[in-house]
Structures are given as structure tokens and as C-alpha cells.
Amino acid sequence: MLPMNRRRFLATTAALSAAPLFGRPAFAASLTAGFVYVGPRDDYGYNQSHAEGAAAIKDMEGLTIVEEENVAESDAAVKTMESMIQLDGAGLIFPTSFGYYNPFVVDTAKSYEDVQFRHCGGLWTDEDPKNAGSYFGYIGTAQYICGIIAGHMTKTKRLGFVAAKPIPQVLLNINAYTLGAKSVDPEITTQVIFTGDWAMPVKEAEAVNALVDQGADVLTCHVDSPKVFVQTAAGRGAYVTGYHTSQAKLSPEKYLTGAEWHWATVYKMFAEKALAGEELPNFVRGGLAEDFVKISDYGPAVTEEAKKQADAVKAEVMKGGFAVIKGPLKDNKGNEVVAAGTKYPETAIELESMDYLVEGVIGSTS
Amino acid sequence: MNADLGLWAVPIAVLGGMLRVSTPFLFVSLGECVTEKSGRINLGLEGTLVFGAMAGYGGSYLTGNPWAGVLLAGIAGTLFGLLHAALCSLPRVNDIAVGIALMILGSGLAFFFGKPLIQPAAPMLPGLSLGAWSNVPQLRSALEVSPLFLIGVAVAVILLFVFKRTRIGLILRMVGDSADAARAMGYPIVPVRIAATAFGGFMAGVAGAYLSLYYPGSWNEHISSGQGLIAVALVIFARWNPLACLGAALIFGGAGALGPALQSVGVTSGYYLFYAAPYVLTLLILFLTSSPRRALEGAPRELSITK
Amino acid sequence: MSEITDRAPLSGFQVRPLLGEAGRRRLEGFLIPLIALLAGLALFGAFIAANGKSPVEFYQLVYRGGFGTWFSLQNTMTRAAPLLLTALCVALPAQLGLVVIGGEGAFVLGGLAAAVVGPLFGFAPGSLAILTMALAGICAGGVWIGLVGAMRHYRGINETISSLLMAYIAIALMNHFVEGPLKDPASLNKPSTVPLPDPMRVGEIPGMDVHWGFAVGILACLAAGFVLSRTTFGFAARIAGGNARAAAVQGLPVGRLILAFTAAAGAAAGLAGMIQVAAVQGSANASLAAGYGYTGILIAFLARQNPVAIIPMALLIGGIDAAGGFIQRRMDLPDATVLVLQGILFVAILVSETLSGRLLPSRNAKAGGAS
Known part of the structure; x- marks a missing residue:
């Protein structure tokens, strides 16, 4: 478990040092949420549906959004998540593509126990890290x-x-x-x-x-x-x-x-809970009734x-x-x-x- | 109502695929054919094609006229061709390597400037209905072709004539076959190669515009699946003969339509293998038609890849 | 074809009185790429400035995101790991004047072969299984690109074209097997082969967050550099690369050289694929075709096909990649910005070849590049 501690130590120091260097004000009740997309954000499709969800919570008080598109389902995803944590100080990460989950999200979650990961599409189980989770729409x-x-x-x-x-x-x-x-x-x-x-x-x-x-x-x-x-x-x-x-x-x-997806519902829920200091649910699913998905006019x-x-x-x-x-x-x-x-x-x-x-x-x- | 065609759907889909999918291959390979005839190879046409797709879409969107988009794509392609030609004219600079570099640069610039163009809808190029005589709707639809395809066919014929019967063609071939001989005859080698590469770039740019403005008719970062690269292979496959380029492009386009068509009539397993058919076919024909002993028939002798 | 391999003969083969000449060439061989890199960076800076962003901020972020902290440096090394080997897949055949651009095919097949072979050795100790997997990856990649070399030698088929076609075919084969006969039913929405058990996973270098693939890549580059510069085999390749016909006349086994170099090239890419499976993914799936083979082309050319020079170039490109996301997030530039930078650097390095032999003029006239 030694490397994990060392990494966590690095994570904290990097997050602390990132703020003054880039002039980002560090609120007490502030949160940086990172979104990782597998394709371009404006593809008229899957990635756009997530980017629209991210855009919907962008103006929430105390919340900063960082986004990265075209991230491959490989260790590039791990490095992107780590970079968001270490260089941007992200405390909540949404890797939005199914292929990120295992092993990449699971492993990263194990290394960064104080960061929350909520993955789209995965099947989180009790054996997976407690700071990870998954959400999806019916x-x-x-x-x-x-x-x-x-x-x-x-x-x-x-x-x-x-x-x-x-x-x-x-x-x-x-x-x-x-x-x-x-x-x-x-x-x-x-x-x-x-x-x-x-x-x-x-x-x-x-x-x-x-x-x-x-x-x-x-x-x-x-x-x-x-x-x-x-x-x-x-x-x-x-x-x-x-x-x-x-x-x-x-x-x-x-x-x-x-x-259609309506991810704004999910992202709002997670962001509000995180900002309020509440615990985030690990397994989130919802359908038309929960406003996770909708039908076009x-x-x-x-x-x-x-x-x-x-x-x-x-x-x-x-x-x-x-x-x-x-x-x-x-x-x-x-x-x-x-x-x-x-x-x-x-x-x-x-x-x-x-x-x-x-x-x-x-x-x-x- | 559509007629139920049963298995006849496959040849009709392949025919339609030939006419729809082949055009980018045709344009790039004809352009590259001219470039290679002059003794240069430009592998960067993939990047040029992608940039052309972006420029064509942007041009059409901004002016409201898809043909203005095609022209803009052609001009952009010409500039990339000129860049390749100019860099390769420096001593010790390798044309294949510059091609690969321009492939990266062209795609990079296209994606960089193309971001704001993904969402808007640009006016598309119109199609021509050649199948009005038929009462089979599938055939009518398969015979819906772009004027660009017909222009491409015409260019193939014209190029054949130019290569065989004109002074320009003679100079081009001489520069490509023997720089020494061309020099002795007093022909300007570097300018001929620059012009030939610029033409290749123009054609690749137009090919890109076809992708974004006709079929599949959209601009995004996945618009090309390597058409520009494969077309360069098709030129060798076609032995530097413009009409054979047309044939190669049609075969490649038709083979590409085979996978979806087979699935639509119920041949549903192993589709990855069907999708690889065009590549296997190209490699197979290359294999069958080459020989270790003689130089490739019709190959420009100054061309680095055949030396 | 020969220009790209027309590099300075190695000092080991220099006769004594020419040592000064060798030093001059070596200095030039270092200075020219350096100037080219700086010129490329400056040109790209102008591009960034023309787009209304600050080049200074850009390069600061590249430094910070790719090199400036221990985290960034490890990020860079992780990204460089597969590229060291896929660049070798280009640089080795280039010694003979061959341009192989289909390393991606050997990479995915190497990964697939490893993922298939690994679980068969469930009874064996982990290290033996890892070794077998590495061999499987090496063989699969070696045969694949070796075929390209064989087609080149026996049928005269251009290796650039055939390796490209073979890459498409390899990716189709990999997808077919991963989503068909070899699919693990439990892999659900990401069709993959059966995951490798933990003892068969390649771990991280002690004290670092970088897997062993990085060390393997460095060693492979150094070994290739040694073979090329210090052995008769490498010397023969150099002669053949300069002029294949002359080499054949001199009795050099050109065919065997072509087969050996293309097979070795494929082996390098196949090994990279195996490492990707054993150290990163844990199973083979469509993510193997993430373009590492293609980025290898860029690195090999940036390194001017010198295996040892691949190391800094892979780190440079790995670092730029590592910083790419950071730049995307901080400067609101599209991800393709990194691609533009890579393209400009590539062009700059190629153009700088033209300075070769002219930057520091020689006292005695020397032969120019073949044309």
C-alpha cells in the first residue's frame, strides 16, 4: 500500500500548489468536477448529450467544470483523470464512456481515495471502491x-x-x-x-x-x-x-x-450533494420517470x-x-x-x- | 413502395456503393497518378482530403453555395500540394516522409479549424438521377450520382489522352521516367513536379469536399476512414493508368458496400471480415500482379517507391 | 528512398585521420535537429498567437503538464512507453531504406496473441507466463511485418502500401476475434478477451507510477542502436540501405536483411502490443487500435531513424500528449492543437535534413545524398 500513500501525498501537494500558480480562487465549499469524453463534445450524439449535461451545471455556485474530449479508452484515460486531480484539483470525476470503467476508473479510484468517481454505464458492485460508482439511464x-x-x-x-x-x-x-x-x-x-x-x-x-x-x-x-x-x-x-x-x-x-439522454438531472444531483458535503450514491439508475432520459417532441x-x-x-x-x-x-x-x-x-x-x-x-x- | 428484391439487392447495393463511395478514391487516385507520373509520391493526400472536407463544408456553409465549397476545398488542396512540392524540392528532403508529416499537419489543421463547423448544416451538392428510366426504386436510388463522379470519369479519360497524346503528357512522363533525359532536353524538372503535385492536392481537396458535401455529406472528425491513403495504394494497383484508377476506385467502392448489403439480406456473421474485404482484395491483386524481377509495368522510374 | 537513411557513417567505422570529420558530423547531427525543433516551436508559437492565444502560456502549460512535476514526468513516460517500440517498427526497416507505416497492425495482433496465450499458461508461474506472452506478441508482430518484408523481397510489392493494407486487415481480424470467438461473455458492453489473472500482469517499475514497458522500450532502443552501430550485421544493413543493388553485387544477403529487419520491426511493435495488454488493459479489445503504431511513425522520423534518438523524441511527443489534455482544459484550445504542433515539428525536422552537410562545412568535399 506504499505507492498509494505516496500518490495520495503527491495528489494533495499538487492540488495545493496548482491553485496559486493559476490564480484560481480556492473556496472552502468549492468543487472542481472533471468530465472525460471519448469523442468530440459536439457530435450530435453521445458525447454531446454529456457535454450538454455538463453545461447545465456549469454556473452552479462554487462549482468549476473542466472537460477533456477525445480521450481514448486506455491508460490515457487514467492519466487524464489523474491530471484533472493533480493539476486542476478535481474532486469529482465523470468518465463518460463505458470502456473507461474496468480497469481504468476502478484502478484510479483505488489510488485516489478522497476523490469521487462516477462512471456512466458501468456496473458498480460492492467489491468496487467505495469512492467509485456508476450511473446510467433506462x-x-x-x-x-x-x-x-x-x-x-x-x-x-x-x-x-x-x-x-x-x-x-x-x-x-x-x-x-x-x-x-x-x-x-x-x-x-x-x-x-x-x-x-x-x-x-x-x-x-x-x-x-x-x-x-x-x-x-x-x-x-x-x-x-x-x-x-x-x-x-x-x-x-x-x-x-x-x-x-x-x-x-x-x-x-x-x-x-x-x-434522448437527459444527463443534466444526474449531474445536478451529484454536484449538489458533493457541494453540500453529502455522500454520493454509488449506483444510480433512472428512466423517463426520473427524468434521466426523455422522448423528443x-x-x-x-x-x-x-x-x-x-x-x-x-x-x-x-x-x-x-x-x-x-x-x-x-x-x-x-x-x-x-x-x-x-x-x-x-x-x-x-x-x-x-x-x-x-x-x-x-x-x-x- | 419498394420492390422486394431478395438477393438481387446485393448487386444493386454494390452498384450503388460503387457510384457513391468510389468518388473520393477516384479523385485522389487521379491526382496522385499525375503526381507520381512526375516522379514524386505524396502520401499526405489523406491530410489534404480531410482538410478539403473541412474547407468544403465551411465554404458551402459560409457562402451558401456548395460549389463555392468545392472550389475552396480545391484551392486549399492546391496549397497543400504546393507545400509538399516546395519542401520536396529542397535537396535531401524525402517525399514519402514529407507526405506523412503533411498528413498529420493537414488533419490537425482541419480538426483545429473545423470544430465550429461540426454543428451547423451546410448546403449539400445536388445529385443527378440517371435511373429515371427504371421502375425499381432501389435501382433509381443506386443510380443517383453526384456530378462530381461524372467529372471524375471525364478527368480520367482526359488524363489518359493527355498522357498518351499531348506534349504536356510527354514532358510529364519524361520528368518522371528520367530526370537526366528531361534535363538534357531542356525541360524544367522542378516546376513540372511542383505543378503535378499541386494538381494532386487540388484533386484530393475536391475529394474531401465530396465526402463532406455529398456522401456521406457531413463534417466531423471521423469523416475520412483512410480514403486518401488507400487511394495512393490504388494508383500502384492501377499501374499509373487513369482509366485503371477509375476501375480500381469502383472496385474498392463496391467492395466497401458489400458488408452492409450482405447483412441486409441476412448474412449477418463475420461482418468485420467483410468490411476488410476491400483491403484484402487490393493486397491480393497487388500480390498477383507484381514480380520481383521486372520493374512495375508503367511505373515512373524516378518514383522512389518503385526504385 | 535512400535520403532518409543517409546519415553519417558511425564513428566505429571511421579511419583515424577522419576523426575530426566524424566529430563535425556528430555535432551537426545534434545541432540540426535541435535548430529544427526550436524553429518548429517558434512557428507553432506564431500559429497560437495568430489564433489569439498566448504561446508563452502554451509552452508553460506544456512544461507543467508534460515535464514540470514528478507526476507530469511519469505521465509522459507512461505515454512514451508504447511509442518507443512502435517507433522502432519504423526505424529498423528504415535502415534498409524501407518505409513501413503499418506498425499498428503488428501492435494489435501482438496484443491479441498475448491475450490468447496468457490464460493457457494459468498453471505456470507468472513470470513464465509473462515471458510466453511476450514471445507470442513478438512472434505475431514479427510474422506480420515479416510478411511485408517477404512480399517486398519476393514479389516486389511496395512495403509502405502493403503494410498499410495489412494494418487495416489486422485491426479487422482483432475485432473479429475479440467480438466473436474469443469474447469473454462477462465483458458485456466492452467486448474483450478473458481478463489476465493478476500474476500475469506486468507491474510498475518500483518507486514509480510507470509500468515496466517503459524500461523494456528503452532497452530495446539501446540494443537496436548497439546492433546497428557496433556489429557487422548493422554495417551490412547500412550498406544495403545506401544502395540495395550495389550491396547485392557485393554479395550482401539483401533478402535476408530485409526479412530480418522487417521481422524485428514487427516484433518490436508486437511486444508493445503485448505490454499494452499485460500492463495496461488486462485483456485485448478494440482499444488496442488507439493509434500507437501511427504515432510511432512520427517519432521515428523525428529521431531521424536513429534508434537511440527515439528515446528523447518519444519523451518529447509523450510529454506533448500528456500536456495536451491540460492545455485543452486550461486554454480552451481544441484537442487537435497537439496534432498541429506535431505536424509542424515533423515538417521542421524533415526540412532540416536539407542543412545536413552544409551547416558546418567540411574541409573535404563529401558525397551528397542519393537522388
Whole structure:
């Protein structure tokens, strides 16, 4: 444990010496919060949703925000966090990309016990450091509602989904979207194309074209930056539902709705607690009811019938306990994945390790 | 309503992919073909392409005219070409190394100045519908091409003519094949190479504008996935023949569309391997068509990479 | 092709009366890059000033974020660690006049091979398993870039192009295996291979927050420098690099040299990949393709392909990287600022080659670079 002590000692001295050198006033009840993004802050997508959350708390009394973008999911992330602690005096760090968690956030948290780390997307457990934690939003339920809208709007009964990789978060979105559409009409299928990485504009555009060629007329995506996706799909005359943030202004006519993050809720909660000297929760999750995620305003094309059903389901979700994934449910290979009578509400931890695509999805998980 | 095409969707998607995805490869490789004919290689066209994408998008956004964006991208590309040419004209300065340096510098400058351009929407280049005759919507959409693609095809034909039939082409080839002979004939070697590299830069800049203003039609830091670098490989693959550059660009574009198209008809596993198909194909053809004994056919003999 | 390797012959091969000449060259070999670096820094300073920011503040932050404190210095060394080896992947073939730019491919495959082999040795003591993993990484990388050399020698395929294509293929293979057959089901949202158990992890250098990969990289650079300057093997490479045809005529085994140097180059990058897995990530996943192979190109050229000079250059670039985030946060400059600085330094160093042999004029006329 010697290195840890030495490092902590260094941390304190560096934090103390940083302040006078750069003329930052050191408030007693002040806090510096560091945000680490994996991509550019203004990507119309995932990173932007976090940067908007950070911007929402920027003016809080006593709070200083430091941000760094394009930080790779490697020891570069460790060094960025350490640099925020040592050189900026950060006391609360938000590493916002899933791949940062293990081992990078966990290890850094062990070395800096008096700094709080709250990571987006990870699964914090009791065995992880107490000064670490994770938060995430139940966006699958929002995708379910978008799927209902899509189900009403499709004429070909084929939906398209452009996704990066078949990981649990993505599979849950695909499944929820499909189940939402199937609740409107069980005949509807969703075709998935995986592009293999989080930001591949040309492949995303090609995937949209291939899906539209196959007859898909409502599309959505799970990639980091949906801008190209939305523009290409709308250009082909298809309807789109958005993801991460609202892409409505890219195509007001074709944009039906979207599943958006609303991280401001989470960041405000953490910052307020930290400034007040309260303990920060380690495991934070929330959905539509908790205002962690939201649904984009409906576009002009959305029919009254679609709105009515979507709003009704949303009202149901707001009451709590609503389950998108419930038995009997088969995967698209015909195996039963959820037995009749079993329900997984959005809070169910099982959903965070999903490894199947439900019946009605055309695509495979590997 | 879209017709259900079944497996026919794959060739149609590949055709569409050829026409949509190939244009940046075509422009960069034609430009690089001219540069290499003069005896220089510019690996920095990747950086030029990225900068062109940014400049084109910015130009279109600021003027409201996408063609002004294309022009601006071309001018920016020309400047990068001139920079490369000027640096390489210094004694002992290696053209490959300068290319790699300009790749970093070009991308760096593009990202630096491009930050404020990620959010705004710039006017896009219009497309031409060549498929109006067909009643299959997928085919109509596949045949929706950019005028830039047609310009690229025309440039390929013109370059072939220039190389084979004109005095300019003769001088260019002589400078690239034997600097000594060209010097003896009294042709200006350095100016010819500078002009050839500047042309290559111009084409790469326009290629970038195609990416940001037509397909996929967006400016962000991931807009290029190495098109500028691969296009340099395609020139060797095409044996410095402009028409073969066109062919190589089409094959590469079509192969790139194969992965998504196969997934859309249900071939869903191993997509990483399908995505690598264009690279494997290029390497394979290079392998099959090279020989250790003779110099590459059609290779400019002054070119460092074929020496 | 030959310009880049056209460096001063090493003093070991100088005949006595020319010692003064050798000293002059060595001084020049030190002065020219130094002048170039300073000129590049000045040029970049002007760029920063033109964008309304203070170059003084910028360089102060680079110093503070990259070198000024023990924390910053360790940050720099950590970032330099993989770059030392990936730069060797460029510098070694460059001795023969080959420009290999696909070290990224050897890096990811080396990492993947290590992650696959490691868990097979669960029964063995940690150090043996680590050694086996290192060998696996070395072999995977060595074969990959060795193939590039073989294609160059036996089929005349340009190594720059083939190594680039091979890098794309390697990354696709790595992704395919990590997200398919080799995926650890527990890795969930970050598909990875099975994590290495603790005894197989490469730790930190005692007393430092820097993993052993840094020391391995330094040793590899020094060893490469020694082999190149003090052995007949290195001498043969130098001749072949100057003029391959002449070397072949003289009976030097050019083909074998090409294979050996490209394989060694790939081995270096593969070892870097193994270290990245064993010391940093703990498993192989898509994060391996973070561009270390490409940054290695920059460093090798900054070091003018001299393996020993790679050490300070890797530290310089590592330091700039380390400071990059700090600058982003403090000066509100985009992260690409660092890329611009790297590009300008790169250009400056290359342009300075033109001064070589002219900065300190020689008494006797010397042969210029081949063209």
C-alpha cells in the first residue's frame, strides 16, 4: 500500500500548489468536477448529450467544470483523470464512456481515495471502491416508445436499425424498439446492420441505403454520432427516430421522435450533494420517470393514433414497474429467453447483460 | 413502395456503393497518378482530403453555395500540394516522409479549424438521377450520382489522352521516367513536379469536399476512414493508368458496400471480415500482379517507391 | 528512398585521420535537429498567437503538464512507453531504406496473441507466463511485418502500401476475434478477451507510477542502436540501405536483411502490443487500435531513424500528449492543437535534413545524398 500513500501525498501537494500558480480562487465549499469524453463534445450524439449535461451545471455556485474530449479508452484515460486531480484539483470525476470503467476508473479510484468517481454505464458492485460508482439511464424504455411510433408510421412493416456493435446496451435498444413496434402490429420486423465501430460515417450511410433498399421505411440507430444517419435516411425519404440527443433540426419533416439522454438531472444531483458535503450514491439508475432520459417532441408527420398510444404507454411507464422485456419471449433463433410469467422491469439488472435479439429482429449477435 | 428484391439487392447495393463511395478514391487516385507520373509520391493526400472536407463544408456553409465549397476545398488542396512540392524540392528532403508529416499537419489543421463547423448544416451538392428510366426504386436510388463522379470519369479519360497524346503528357512522363533525359532536353524538372503535385492536392481537396458535401455529406472528425491513403495504394494497383484508377476506385467502392448489403439480406456473421474485404482484395491483386524481377509495368522510374 | 537513411557513417567505422570529420558530423547531427525543433516551436508559437492565444502560456502549460512535476514526468513516460517500440517498427526497416507505416497492425495482433496465450499458461508461474506472452506478441508482430518484408523481397510489392493494407486487415481480424470467438461473455458492453489473472500482469517499475514497458522500450532502443552501430550485421544493413543493388553485387544477403529487419520491426511493435495488454488493459479489445503504431511513425522520423534518438523524441511527443489534455482544459484550445504542433515539428525536422552537410562545412568535399 506504499505507492498509494505516496500518490495520495503527491495528489494533495499538487492540488495545493496548482491553485496559486493559476490564480484560481480556492473556496472552502468549492468543487472542481472533471468530465472525460471519448469523442468530440459536439457530435450530435453521445458525447454531446454529456457535454450538454455538463453545461447545465456549469454556473452552479462554487462549482468549476473542466472537460477533456477525445480521450481514448486506455491508460490515457487514467492519466487524464489523474491530471484533472493533480493539476486542476478535481474532486469529482465523470468518465463518460463505458470502456473507461474496468480497469481504468476502478484502478484510479483505488489510488485516489478522497476523490469521487462516477462512471456512466458501468456496473458498480460492492467489491468496487467505495469512492467509485456508476450511473446510467433506462433508455431502452424510451426506445420502446419510439418503436410504438415507428410501428404506427411504417407502411412496409419493416424497420431499420443501424448499430455499432452487438453489446448488451445496443441489443436492449434493438429489442425494445422492435417490441414497441410489434405491440402495434406483430408482423413488423426490424432489420439490423452492425457497422463495427462507434463512428463510421461512410459505413453508416451505406447501411442506411442497404436498409432502405430492403424496404425499411422507418429507421433508427445506435452509433455515437447520428448526424450522418439522420441526413442519409431522410434523404432517402425514410422516417427516422433519433438517439442520444434530438436530431430534429437536421430533418424536421422526417424526424418522428427520438430517445434522448437527459444527463443534466444526474449531474445536478451529484454536484449538489458533493457541494453540500453529502455522500454520493454509488449506483444510480433512472428512466423517463426520473427524468434521466426523455422522448423528443413528436414531429409533424406523427399521426394522432400513434401519439395516443405512445402517450398512454408513457403514462404507464411514469407509474413505475413497467416491463418491456417480459415472458413469454423468444429470441430470433426460436429459443425461449424469458419464460411466461417472468417480467423484467427496466430496473432489472439482468437486462444489462442481454445477449440475444428477440423474435422479429433480422440480424445476429456475433 | 419498394420492390422486394431478395438477393438481387446485393448487386444493386454494390452498384450503388460503387457510384457513391468510389468518388473520393477516384479523385485522389487521379491526382496522385499525375503526381507520381512526375516522379514524386505524396502520401499526405489523406491530410489534404480531410482538410478539403473541412474547407468544403465551411465554404458551402459560409457562402451558401456548395460549389463555392468545392472550389475552396480545391484551392486549399492546391496549397497543400504546393507545400509538399516546395519542401520536396529542397535537396535531401524525402517525399514519402514529407507526405506523412503533411498528413498529420493537414488533419490537425482541419480538426483545429473545423470544430465550429461540426454543428451547423451546410448546403449539400445536388445529385443527378440517371435511373429515371427504371421502375425499381432501389435501382433509381443506386443510380443517383453526384456530378462530381461524372467529372471524375471525364478527368480520367482526359488524363489518359493527355498522357498518351499531348506534349504536356510527354514532358510529364519524361520528368518522371528520367530526370537526366528531361534535363538534357531542356525541360524544367522542378516546376513540372511542383505543378503535378499541386494538381494532386487540388484533386484530393475536391475529394474531401465530396465526402463532406455529398456522401456521406457531413463534417466531423471521423469523416475520412483512410480514403486518401488507400487511394495512393490504388494508383500502384492501377499501374499509373487513369482509366485503371477509375476501375480500381469502383472496385474498392463496391467492395466497401458489400458488408452492409450482405447483412441486409441476412448474412449477418463475420461482418468485420467483410468490411476488410476491400483491403484484402487490393493486397491480393497487388500480390498477383507484381514480380520481383521486372520493374512495375508503367511505373515512373524516378518514383522512389518503385526504385 | 535512400535520403532518409543517409546519415553519417558511425564513428566505429571511421579511419583515424577522419576523426575530426566524424566529430563535425556528430555535432551537426545534434545541432540540426535541435535548430529544427526550436524553429518548429517558434512557428507553432506564431500559429497560437495568430489564433489569439498566448504561446508563452502554451509552452508553460506544456512544461507543467508534460515535464514540470514528478507526476507530469511519469505521465509522459507512461505515454512514451508504447511509442518507443512502435517507433522502432519504423526505424529498423528504415535502415534498409524501407518505409513501413503499418506498425499498428503488428501492435494489435501482438496484443491479441498475448491475450490468447496468457490464460493457457494459468498453471505456470507468472513470470513464465509473462515471458510466453511476450514471445507470442513478438512472434505475431514479427510474422506480420515479416510478411511485408517477404512480399517486398519476393514479389516486389511496395512495403509502405502493403503494410498499410495489412494494418487495416489486422485491426479487422482483432475485432473479429475479440467480438466473436474469443469474447469473454462477462465483458458485456466492452467486448474483450478473458481478463489476465493478476500474476500475469506486468507491474510498475518500483518507486514509480510507470509500468515496466517503459524500461523494456528503452532497452530495446539501446540494443537496436548497439546492433546497428557496433556489429557487422548493422554495417551490412547500412550498406544495403545506401544502395540495395550495389550491396547485392557485393554479395550482401539483401533478402535476408530485409526479412530480418522487417521481422524485428514487427516484433518490436508486437511486444508493445503485448505490454499494452499485460500492463495496461488486462485483456485485448478494440482499444488496442488507439493509434500507437501511427504515432510511432512520427517519432521515428523525428529521431531521424536513429534508434537511440527515439528515446528523447518519444519523451518529447509523450510529454506533448500528456500536456495536451491540460492545455485543452486550461486554454480552451481544441484537442487537435497537439496534432498541429506535431505536424509542424515533423515538417521542421524533415526540412532540416536539407542543412545536413552544409551547416558546418567540411574541409573535404563529401558525397551528397542519393537522388
